[in-house]
Amino acid sequence: MSISSDVLRDVVLIAVLVIAVVVLITLVLTRRRLLFRSRPTENLDGASEAPRAAVVVHGKKVDDHDARRRQIEVLSGRLGWRAPVWLETTIEDPGRGQTRKAVADGASVVIAFGGDGTTRVVAGSLAGTNVPMGLLPAGTGNLLARNLGVPPNRLESSLHIALTGRNRTIDIGHVEMADAPGAPPREESFLVMSGLGFDAEVMATTAPELKKKIGWGAYVIAGAGRLRGRRTPVTMRVDDGPVQQRKIRAVVVGNVGMLQGGIQLMPGALPDDGWLDVVVVSPRGMTGWLPVVGAVLTRRNHATVEHFRCRTIEIHADKPMFAQLDGDPAGKAQSLKAWVDPLALIVRVPG
Template sequence: MSIGSDVIRDVVLVVVLVLAVALLIALVVTRRRLLFARRREESADESAAPQAAVVVHSKKVDDHDARRRQIEVLSGRLGWRAPVWLETTAEDPGRGQTRKAVEDGASVVVAFGGDGTTRAVAESLAQTGVPMGLLPAGTGNLLARNLGVPPNRLESSLHIALTGRNRTIDIGHVELADTLDSPPRKETFLVMSGLGFDAEVMATTAPELKKKIGWVAYVVAGMSRLRGRRTPVTLRVDDGPAVQRRIRAVLVGNVGMLQGGIQLMPAALPDDGWLDVVVVSPRGVTGWVPVVGAVLTRRNHATVEHFRCKTVEIQADRPMFAQLDGDPAGKAQSLRARVDPLALVVRVPG
């Protein structure tokens, strides 16, 4: 073989080697670019995924650290980012946390606790258009029950909170005054507000008993308070005339179902733009028998009166126990309530 052939062979080998190295470099660069692009897309997809904020009442939720991890996993399975976790405090039961969640752009704010937590979250979400999800973990959970959200079933209720149907409902605004001359306390309610027997039962039921047997504890406490005197009140519905009654209880409702599926206000709907009022006036212990019969059979009776209104004002001769969505609210001698139609968006089964 000549020297010229050797040179040509060496040149060819060098060219092939250079091309192979160039091809290898090109493959490595291309792969890195693809990986970078894929990571950038995944990052973009993750940042575009919706994110919830969970306002949690930690004292109502057992082992809330484990529940938080469970919610994060379930959220990821549904295509949501891990939620922002906001705990209530003794000073703020959820209003400030909810406002912060709305300002930070939460896609939905989830109330994780009892009816009190739900009420605080709803108050700050009213008229914002941001939906409220429900993770009911209290004793009553009356709003959740009336809207078909299963209490104390975390996975099912979270699925509804993140992927359910939006339903716009009314809320109630109430002013409670300790005496006829004192300045009123302004509150919001979603279920019922009231004065009298039911509020007294809620205020005097032992927390330990509620924790052991749930809402049945209210029945136990109520049995011991059936005997009591009626209180004279003045009732004014909308612009109608003032009427006088002697009552054991008066309830103003946005929804009508109590625990156990009992329909106290059968005509009440959460999105009808009306408040429903029930006045209960039994005499003595035996007077409760027709009251129970009227409620269970949904028939009229002299001891159970129903009204529908946009506004209602009640003034009592003496301060009475008051309640808001099943939570004791001290005592009040006057109650004024009005409906705020279609003010709140709630996630419901759909």
């Protein structure tokens, strides 16, 4: 029995309509799946699964906490993040316990909101955790932030980097300092620079009120009054090399090389090269500082400015000297041993 052309036409038309409906339904379902995946999922209690940061904030470095906190919450929301956990440091705990709590609670990034000292403490607790550290630099020096390209005292820009920037893995320096021969050493970490002598003395004797008024210029004023001074005999051992003797005014061990104003104290220092850079300064009297300044500014060698690169260094002085860690006074020490922990910390930097 033959099928009429009208019946055949109707069958073809129905088949085409069925195929069109199937294609349309498939497109709609696919679009819905894509839209669903692009939105933050929710728990049974309605909590969003958007990432969440923790902010470890230095109580005395940040003014108007409530306003800054609200600003950070608003900016975080605009970037698709939940309101961050706010953890303030205390005299008893400058950030170690707060950082460990943030990691244990599952923070996607832990942000150090303060100066280099707060950053150093937070970094020491984040090392090896695979949780990145963000920077909201609000101190006087902010040297780590400057060396990594994070703008100091610009909250919106630095928060944007902390939440959406590129991860960069950097080294951490460690030091053991002892107050006297045979005394039990105290171990600390540093990200910028540590050292003994003139620079540490300046940092220890700079008036906090002056730092608040004129910033890092207060260090210049304090340093000008301490240019006179005798050199201290020390012995040094760089890596597995021989013991060397020097008479010094200062020794600085650095993980990065740039100071305020873009001055390169250690031009070859990189935060992720697996090395420590060392500068030994040995001027005689006040006039001896002139070639030191010239050597630093012109990046040329001079007998009073020596540069080393090492994995470890040990320094023993004839008498206790002022010590510093990332620009913070660290009391006095008669011996210092420093070593590098390569690529131990993840930091958010500009993308």
